Amino acid sequence: MSYFSEIYKGIKTLLTGMSVTGKYFVTSRKGAITQQYPDNRDTLKMFDRFRGEVIMPHNEENEHRCTGCQKCEIACPNGTIEIIWDRGIDEATGKKKKKIDQFIYHLSMCTMCGLCIDVCPHDAIKWGQNFENSVYDRSTLTRVLNKPGSTLMQGVED
Amino acid sequence: MMQLRITENVHNWLFSVMPEGVASIVEMVLIAVVYLTIFAVAGLFLVLLERRVAAWFQLRIGPNRVGPQGLLQTMADAIKLLTKELTGTERADKFLYNLAPYFVIITALMALAVIPFSAEFHAFDINIGLFFLIAISSIGVIGILLGGWSSNNKYSLIGAMRSGVQTISYELSVGLSLLTMVVITGSLQLSEIIEIQKSGWLILQGHIPAVIAFMIFMISGTAETNRAPFDMVEAESELGAGFHTEYSGMKFAYFFLAEFINMFIISAIAATVFFGGWLSPFGITESIPELGVFWFLLKTMALVFLMMWFRWTFPRLRVDQLLTLEWKYLLPINLVNIVLMALLVWLNLTIRL
Numbered sequence: 380m381s382y383f384s385e386i387y388k389g390i391k392t393l394l395t396g397m398s399v400t401g402k403y404f405v406t407s408r409k410g411a412i413t414q415q416y417p418d419n420r421d422t423l424k425m426f427d428r429f430r431g432e433v434i435m436p437h438n439e440e441n442e443h444r445c446t447g448c449q450k451c452e453i454a455c456p457n458g459t460i461e462i463i464w465d466r467g468i469d470e471a472t473g474k475k476k477k478k479i480d481q482f483i484y485h486l487s488m489c490t491m492c493g494l495c496i497d498v499c500p501h502d503a504i505k506w507g508q509n510f511e512n513s514v515y516d517r518s519t520l521t522r523v524l525n526k527p528g529s530t531l532m533q534g535v536e537d
Numbered sequence: 538m539m540q541l542r543i544t545e546n547v548h549n550w551l552f553s554v555m556p557e558g559v560a561s562i563v564e565m566v567l568i569a570v571v572y573l574t575i576f577a578v579a580g581l582f583l584v585l586l587e588r589r590v591a592a593w594f595q596l597r598i599g600p601n602r603v604g605p606q607g608l609l610q611t612m613a614d615a616i617k618l619l620t621k622e623l624t625g626t627e628r629a630d631k632f633l634y635n636l637a638p639y640f641v642i643i644t645a646l647m648a649l650a651v652i653p654f655s656a657e658f659h660a661f662d663i664n665i666g667l668f669f670l671i672a673i674s675s676i677g678v679i680g681i682l683l684g685g686w687s688s689n690n691k692y693s694l695i696g697a698m699r700s701g702v703q704t705i706s707y708e709l710s711v712g713l714s715l716l717t718m719v720v721i722t723g724s725l726q727l728s729e730i731i732e733i734q735k736s737g738w739l740i741l742q743g744h745i746p747a748v749i750a751f752m753i754f755m756i757s758g759t760a761e762t763n764r765a766p767f768d769m770v771e772a773e774s775e776l777g778a779g780f781h782t783e784y785s786g787m788k789f790a791y792f793f794l795a796e797f798i799n800m801f802i803i804s805a806i807a808a809t810v811f812f813g814g815w816l817s818p819f820g821i822t823e824s825i826p827e828l829g830v831f832w833f834l835l836k837t838m839a840l841v842f843l844m845m846w847f848r849w850t851f852p853r854l855r856v857d858q859l860l861t862l863e864w865k866y867l868l869p870i871n872l873v874n875i876v877l878m879a880l881l882v883w884l885n886l887t888i889r890l
Contacts, residue, residue, distance in 0.1 A: 386866065393851065400594050400850040407593040415598070 425508035430491040433460075433484055434507035435524040442532040443525055445503035447479040451495035459489045479525060486512060487520040501535050568660055576646055579801055580794035581611040587797070587845055594849040621786035626689045629783070633687035638784070638791035640680030645798040648673045652805045653727050655815040655829030666727035667719065670806060671712050674761060677799065678704040681763075681770065684792070685780035696779030699856060700770040703760055706863040707767075710757035713871040717750040718743065718810050720878045721887060731814040737890040738813040744888055746878040751811045753867050753874070758803035759844055760859070762796065766851035767859060804840035805833075812836045 414423060425431065437443050447464045461483040469476040496504055504524070514520060547567070551560040585600070585607065592599025600607035625634060651666050651673075653659040663669060678700055685697020721743050722730045733739075740747045760767035771779035781792045808814060814836075815829030822828045854862070881887055 386870075396850045397846060400846065403596055404590075404593050404846075407596050411598050412596050413592075413598040 425510060427508070428506075429508050429510070430493065430506050431510045432486055432507045432512065433489065433495065433504050433524070435482060435504050437526055437529055438532065441526060441529045443503060443529050444501045444532050444535045445479050445482060445525065446501060446531060446536055447477050448500065450498045450500065451504065454494040454498040456492065456494065457488055457490065459485050460495055461485075478531060482524040484522050484524050485520065486522060487517050503535075572646065572649060572660065576649060576794070576798060580797050581615060583797040583801060583841065584614075584793070585611045586841070590842065590845045591849050594846070615790060618786055618790040623786045623788060624783075626783050629689045630687035633683045634783075635788075637680045637684035637687065638788045638795075640683060641677050641795040642680075642791045642798075644673050644677040644680070645795045645802065648802045649798065651727065652802065653731060653809060653814055654833055656728075656826055658830060659728065662726065662728050664724075664726045667715055667725040667730070667806075667810070670802075671708075671715065674711070674799070674802065675704060675708050677795070680795075681780050684784065688780070688783035690783050692776040692778075693780050693782050696770045696772070696776045696782070699772075700763060700780060702856065703763065703767060703770065703859060706860060707757040707760040707867075710753055710863060710867045710871055711761055713868070713875060714750040714754040714757065715806070715810060717746060717871070717875050717878045720875065720882055721747075727809055727814075730810060731816060734813040734816055735820070737888060738811065738816070740811040742887045742889060743878060743881065746874050746881060747811065749870065749874050750878070751807065753871055754807055754811075755840070755843065755847075757863070757867060758807065759847055760863075762799040762803055762844075764796070764800060764844060765848040766853050768848075768853060769856060769859065772853065800841060800844055801837065804837045804844065807840050808833065808836035 416423065435443050435445060447462060449462050449464070452460045452462050461481075462479055463481040463483065464477055465480045466475050467478050468474070493506070496506060512520070548564060551564055554560075555563065588610070589599040589607070591597075600610040603610040603613050625631070648670055650661040651663065651669055653662070681700045682697045685693040685695075685700070688694070718730075718739055719725060721739060722733050724730060724733070730739075734742070736742070740751055743750070763770040769775075769779075771781075776782070781789055784792060815833040817823060817828065817832050822832070
């Protein structure tokens with residue numbers, strides 16, 4: 380008897396599968412996941428977890444959160460990040476203190492492994508969702524992430 | 538011969554201006570040209586349909602750039618394939634290698650000639666029509682075997698051998714499920730099979746065994762055309778492209794078109810034998826015989842869609858699963874089904890409207 384119950388089960392599971400794809404077929408117009416890219420360039424928004432490039436967010440007072448600890452530079456497996464740093468006088472305490480001059484990021488060498496972002500103790504760098512990185516001159520892929528004249532945000536190191 | 542009113546006029550005109558022998562040859566050539574056109578147009582249309590339907594099943598959009606709604610996409614593809622270089626492998630068996638695509642495409646064309654598109658649009662109405670179709674559809678596999686063998690490529694050979702195994706097995710089921718219906722009709726002639734269905738489509742007349750026969754026919758027909766889930770012949774993930782790995786350009790296109798035409802033929806046979814061919818449902822347009830082509834194509838396309846639905850739902854079978862399905866399930870069920878159908882006809886339990 381298991382012969383017939385197997386046939387019954389087989390047909391039932393096949394029909395279940397067909398009903399699933401059939402539902403997709405009917406609703407495909409609404410739920411199409413295809414992005415017709417250059418046409419919808421203005422409205423296209425990449426999903427949050429997309430790894431496009433490393434960015435350093437700044438707030439309105441042109442302050443970033445990077446203390447120049449260089450952990451990201453050490454963590455990077457292929458030398459994508461270079462931090463040029465300096466010692467300056469901290470206004471609050473009057474002591475000498477490390478601060479970044481230029482946070483240099485070579486996008487052309489980056490493998491998007493994310494180790495720098497994982498290792499950053501102050502969340503100074505994040506993933507950006509920009510993906511249009513084709514350029515005519517590769518030197519434009521080397522970027523300085525901290526904006527000119529930017530300073531360290533207060534209270535990051537506490 | 539075709540006896541549409543337009544063609545009848547052409548027929549009379551040809552015989553009035555030419556001697557009889559010349560006129561009949563010219564007529565044959567004209568019919569051949571018409572069928573070749575149908576072949577090409579239907580093939581291209583089915584490829585496009587397959588791509589759009591596949592896209593919708595997978596929540597994509599599909600080709601929509603060339604022409605309105607991508608209607609010219611396959612035309613553009615065909616032109617591209619025409620202009621491509623014909624390459625071949627070293628030490629391939631050149632003669633067989635070049636012959637193989639024609640085997641496949643000519644058998645598909647010959648099968649197309651027997652199918653009744655409507656009451657008058659029927660090129661070749663022989664009294665053994667169904668038998669002829671079964672016989673012809675199994676010759677196509679020789680083309681596949683030749684192509685795989687002569688390519689001098691192990692993947693092609695494996696694909697071709699799998700095709701041999703598959704077709705020899707499923708041939709039985711195709712034949713026996715059609716035979717089940719022949720028990721009711723008592724005729725192999727396709728026009729007569731349709732004539733009988735004027736008192737109810739065969740799937741209604743034969744009810745339970747007819748439905749079983751239809752299911753078996755669709756399963757084994759899908760296997761016969763080497764489409765997923767029975768596409769071990771091509772099996773992209775295992776064999777490259779299977780038997781046509783080494784073909785390029787137009788020769789590849791022949792295989793490709795023939796595959797889709799075969800799908801059309803299997804659906805057309807199913808529509809003719811089970812769903813009344815060009816007959817309208819309940820005879821609603823019986824007074825307008827020109828609509829026969831429409832009803833025939835509607836039924837055929839519905840079955841083509843069913844085969845596409847299969848393809849984009851089910852995962853590919855292993856070779857042993859394929860053979861188990863045929864020899865342990867389809868064949869015994871089929872044999873019992875024939876006996877059941879014979880009993881039904883003997884005891885006069887068929888439903889006639």
